[in-house]
Amino acid sequence: MLAGENFSALTAADLADGRDRALANRLITTALRRQGQLNFIIHALLDKGMPGKSGTFEAVLRLSLAQLVFLPDLGAHSALFLAVEAVKRDPKARHLAGLTNAVLRSAQANSAKFSMLSDDLLIPETFGDTWLEAYGEEAIAGFSGALLAGAPLDLTLKDTDSDLIDSLGAEPVIADTVRIEQRDRPVEALPGYSEGRWWVQDTASAIPARLLGLAAGSRVLDLCAAPGGKTAQLIKAGYQVTALDSDARRMERLKENLTRLDYSAELVTADAGTYAPTSPYKGVLLDAPCSATGTFRRHPEVVWHRSVADVAGRVRLQRALLSNAFRCLDAGGVLIYCVCSLEPAEGESQVEWALQNLPGLELWPVEKTELAGLESAVTDKGLVRTHPGMAPGGRDGGMDGFFVARFRRR
Numbered sequence: 001m002l003a004g005e006n007f008s009a010l011t012a013a014d015l016a017d018g019r020d021r022a023l024a025n026r027l028i029t030t031a032l033r034r035q036g037q038l039n040f041i042i043h044a045l046l047d048k049g050m051p052g053k054s055g056t057f058e059a060v061l062r063l064s065l066a067q068l069v070f071l072p073d074l075g076a077h078s079a080l081f082l083a084v085e086a087v088k089r090d091p092k093a094r095h096l097a098g099l100t101n102a103v104l105r106s107a108q109a110n111s112a113k114f115s116m117l118s119d120d121l122l123i124p125e126t127f128g129d130t131w132l133e134a135y136g137e138e139a140i141a142g143f144s145g146a147l148l149a150g151a152p153l154d155l156t157l158k159d160t161d162s163d164l165i166d167s168l169g170a171e172p173v174i175a176d177t178v179r180i181e182q183r184d185r186p187v188e189a190l191p192g193y194s195e196g197r198w199w200v201q202d203t204a205s206a207i208p209a210r211l212l213g214l215a216a217g218s219r220v221l222d223l224c225a226a227p228g229g230k231t232a233q234l235i236k237a238g239y240q241v242t243a244l245d246s247d248a249r250r251m252e253r254l255k256e257n258l259t260r261l262d263y264s265a266e267l268v269t270a271d272a273g274t275y276a277p278t279s280p281y282k283g284v285l286l287d288a289p290c291s292a293t294g295t296f297r298r299h300p301e302v303v304w305h306r307s308v309a310d311v312a313g314r315v316r317l318q319r320a321l322l323s324n325a326f327r328c329l330d331a332g333g334v335l336i337y338c339v340c341s342l343e344p345a346e347g348e349s350q351v352e353w354a355l356q357n358l359p360g361l362e363l364w365p366v367e368k369t370e371l372a373g374l375e376s377a378v379t380d381k382g383l384v385r386t387h388p389g390m391a392p393g394g395r396d397g398g399m400d401g402f403f404v405a406r407f408r409r410r
């Protein structure tokens with residue numbers, strides 16, 4: 001889980017006892033959020049580096065170091081004892097039980113020093129330098145804070161109802177987004193879930209669909225639509241929606257989500273790079289696949305798993321999808337391009353590329369008045385750039401890093 005796969009919170013099916021689940025989630029999220037500092041500690045304590053082919057050794061070590069150094073309230077004894085026991089039980093790691101004990105004892109002796117390590121270590125250089133240049137020092141300090149704090153739960157409401165908001169223990173953020181700071185139960189057990197009265201969607205992710213600005217009833221194509229957060233918003237706005245995604249399993253989830261919300265759309269499973277509609281659309285929303293670095297509050301592992309080459313690959317794919325999105329657009333139609341990435345290469349630079357390479361496409365700048373409560377996210381050029389250090393509607397808890405551009409076809 002720590003070495004390569006994406007992190008997803010443990011669910012009831014994995015651990016039956018809620019307290020065990022909470023403890024496991026706390027340990028794992030701490031190890032993932034503090035990965036940069038743990039890398040530093042491991043480098044300092046393992047003279048010969050991480051041993052190869054050692055089964056669960058690295059995962060056990062990271063979890064135990066996270067507990068020893070950053071979660072002192074859990075006690076050192078269990079971290080040390082259980083780590084050595086876990087390593088002994090793994091035939092591929094067993095030979096490293098002595099090393100595990102020695103490294104953890106040394107970490108324990110130095111835990112005061114290690115717990116004061118700089119937050120600058122939390123964001124890898126791969127992204128840190130670009131982000132510093134793009135967003136400045138103050139924003140970057142906010143990024144580290146947001147990475148450690150994690151994300152509250154944001155919902156988009158189907159209908160605004162103050163009784164529902166109260167019963168959810170939520171607070172309004174901007175537009176029809178509300179925020180639950182502390183959640184004491186699974187999403188499915190929250191009021192209004194089974195009645196389809198809201199859907200989970202980060203504040204930033206809910207911005208693009210609101211900017212389409214077309215008349216109700218207009219035909220709109222939602223490209224890369226699954227699992228359907230933006231599709232639901234487009235339907236709520238009264239558009240006649242075609243939702244397209246190339247991933248059949250994710251399209252199933254989209255279908256389930258729309259069914260729960262009692263919403264309907266035309267569903268198409270196809271490649272957004274080659275899809276050719278029978279007639280062009282008045283609006284196209286392209287939520288392009290991207291590095292997803294803007295989601296690091298919820299997926300702290302993304303910043304460690306993405307490389308510069310990954311970003312370059314996404315940039316090429318986004319250009320192919322943008323070109324076809326443009327082909328699907330009617331004259332006078334509106335195109336929204338968005339990504340949940342903090343990389344200017346996937347955002348601001350793609351706008352320059354599109355304006356140079358798609359003749360007839362022009363920018364339709366977003367006005368600050370269109371983003372009440374988040375005016376600072378609208379740039380001088382009328383693009384939208386959010387990042388995790390921002391406070392939408394003045395609320396704590398940050399928001400995903402998102403980029404949105406709005407175009408019109410002449």
Ligand SMILES: C[S@@+](CC[C@H](N)C(=O)[O-])C[C@H]1O[C@@H](n2cnc3c(N)ncnc32)[C@H](O)[C@@H]1O
Nearest residue numbers: 224225226227228229230245246247271272287
């Ligand atoms: C950022 S997610 C979309 C989130 C979605 N718009 C929402 O608001 O819930 C990106 C989606 O792009 C889809 N995708 C990736 N490559 C694609 C392609 N060539 N054609 C169509 N969909 C693609 C993925 O399956 C994924 O569902």
